[in-house]
Amino acid sequence: MTHPGFEAQLDAYVDGELATVDxxxxxxxLAQCPECARFRQERLELRAxxxxxxxxxxxxxxxxxxxxxxxxAAAGARAPRRFAVRGVWRPLALAASLAVVAAGSWRLxxxxxxxxxxxxxxxxxxxxxxxxxxxxxxxxxxQHTVKPWFNGRLDFSPPVYDFAARGYPLLGGRLDxxxxxxxxxxxxxRRHHLINVxxxxxxxxxxxxxxxxxxxxxxxxxxxxxxxxxxxxxDLGLPELxxxxxxxxxADSATGAPK
Amino acid sequence: xxxxxxxxxxxxxxxxxxxxxxxxxxxxxNEHDAExxxxxxxxxxxxxxxxxxxxxxxxxxxxxxAIVRNTAFSARRRQRPDAGxxxxxxxxxxxxxxxxxxxxxxLRSAAKESLGRALDRLxxxxxxxxxxxxxxxxxxxEISDVAGVPVGTVMSRLxxxxxxxxxxxxxxxxx
Numbered sequence: 001m002t003h004p005g006f007e008a009q010l011d012a013y014v015d016g017e018l019a020t021v022d023x024x025x026x027x028x029x030l031a032q033c034p035e036c037a038r039f040r041q042e043r044l045e046l047r048a049x050x051x052x053x054x055x056x057x058x059x060x061x062x063x064x065x066x067x068x069x070x071x072x073a074a075a076g077a078r079a080p081r082r083f084a085v086r087g088v089w090r091p092l093a094l095a096a097s098l099a100v101v102a103a104g105s106w107r108l109x110x111x112x113x114x115x116x117x118x119x120x121x122x123x124x125x126x127x128x129x130x131x132x133x134x135x136x137x138x139x140x141x142x143q144h145t146v147k148p149w150f151n152g153r154l155d156f157s158p159p160v161y162d163f164a165a166r167g168y169p170l171l172g173g174r175l176d177x178x179x180x181x182x183x184x185x186x187x188x189x190r191r192h193h194l195i196n197v198x199x200x201x202x203x204x205x206x207x208x209x210x211x212x213x214x215x216x217x218x219x220x221x222x223x224x225x226x227x228x229x230x231x232x233x234x235d236l237g238l239p240e241l242x243x244x245x246x247x248x249x250x251a252d253s254a255t256g257a258p259k
Numbered sequence: 260x261x262x263x264x265x266x267x268x269x270x271x272x273x274x275x276x277x278x279x280x281x282x283x284x285x286x287x288x289n290e291h292d293a294e295x296x297x298x299x300x301x302x303x304x305x306x307x308x309x310x311x312x313x314x315x316x317x318x319x320x321x322x323x324x325a326i327v328r329n330t331a332f333s334a335r336r337r338q339r340p341d342a343g344x345x346x347x348x349x350x351x352x353x354x355x356x357x358x359x360x361x362x363x364x365x366l367r368s369a370a371k372e373s374l375g376r377a378l379d380r381l382x383x384x385x386x387x388x389x390x391x392x393x394x395x396x397x398x399x400x401e402i403s404d405v406a407g408v409p410v411g412t413v414m415s416r417l418x419x420x421x422x423x424x425x426x427x428x429x430x431x432x433x434x
Contacts, residue, residue: 008418011421012414015392015399015417017414043421045428047393050374050389050393050394051393053373053375054374054393056277056395057277057280057281057284059277059280059297063276063280063294063298064276066294066298067273067297067298068269068273070298070302071269071302071305074302075268075305191396192392192393
């Protein structure tokens with residue numbers, strides 16, 4: 001039995017729609033209420049199930065033509081500006097894109113041969129994580145809960161940030177297995193999208209510029225800092241995912257890439 | 260309408276035809292009706308286009324979806340004058356299930372229903388918030404503009420619709 005008063009709030013929280021102050025209160029509650037934590041986990045599972053099983057449709061080609069023809073005919077027959085809409089609809093201001101790096105500049109050389117299989121691996125892990133019950137081992141929006149959870153499970157302590165204030169709340173973390181090694185997977189949310197961040201220690205080397213690719217409708221971004229190799233996967237649009245990756249890189253360079 | 264204005268309309272509105280069709284499909288639950296609603300909505304959009312000051316992209320999408328939504332609801336009212344318009348009593352729909360016959364309830368418990376069917380059985384006001392949120396990715400504010408209800412109502416409808424879908428999911432897995 002969940003606390004009924006919390007349900008709609010929990011939904012708003014999962015949707016990244018809760019004000020930061022309320023979110024903090026709710027997180028405090030979640031930390032000590034297993035029922036509500038379970039409720040939240042079930043909502044995440046429902047979201048994955050909807051994503052997997054409730055399709056969005058493509059407008060049939062015939063409809064597209066019909067609409068084009070009807071609109072063309074109507075536009076020809078009509079004098080401009082006969083109607084005005086009142087009040088109710090105010091055009092929505094487009095949120096200014098904070099994209100640190102424009103989508104185009106991600107398109108840098110990929111190390112092909114090795115990169116291919118690694119990308120396959122990462123994508124498979126991402127898709128697997130969307131199955132009910134696979135998303136998180138540690139379910140918390142608190143970076144100070146998620147980070148220590150990896151202690152003793154990995155031989156490195158991954159940097160964990162929370163970007164809730166920027167619209168990318170931390171949802172949790174889990175252990176995953178990529179390219180024959182255990183890696184940290186951090187899960188972030190963006191509206192109804194999920195973002196998986198895979199990271200593992202890089203052989204100390206030059207930092208690599210970010211590169212992107214798209215497979216099966218998912219976008220993959222990857223780069224390397226002096227300390228970590230990063231792969232970020234999501235069905236989120238590339239500009240927003242680039243924005244998110246920019247936040248990660250910024251946070252990393254601000255903290256000097258803690259180990 | 261000048262041809263440059265028509266070109267602008269096509270550039271701003273037509274990219275969102277898939278989104279429009281998806282919403283119409285779930286609101287009408289029928290592909291033919293959905294096509295009619297989309298075409299009708301596009302003609303209405305053309306009529307109002309001169310007053311649309313938004314940008315291309317998300318703003319235009321939510322704007323078009325609002326028109327699709329209103330077109331679908333008025334088509335439904337025409338077909339079913341008793342359909343209770345939009346003034347609908349949330350308390351009466353506490354299960355968020357529309358039009359359920361007792362027999363259907365029996366059948367449902369016997370045969371496991373799919374998530375898609377569970378969505379179809381939600382009252383349209385609940386169905387639309389799920390589609391707008393989960394399939395179209397609109398923010399609460401955008402949904403509130405599209406559906407013409409306060410954000411608080413969006414929140415509560417979304418929450419109750421999800422609870423209902425979750426029950427269906429559990430029956431499916433457990434039953």
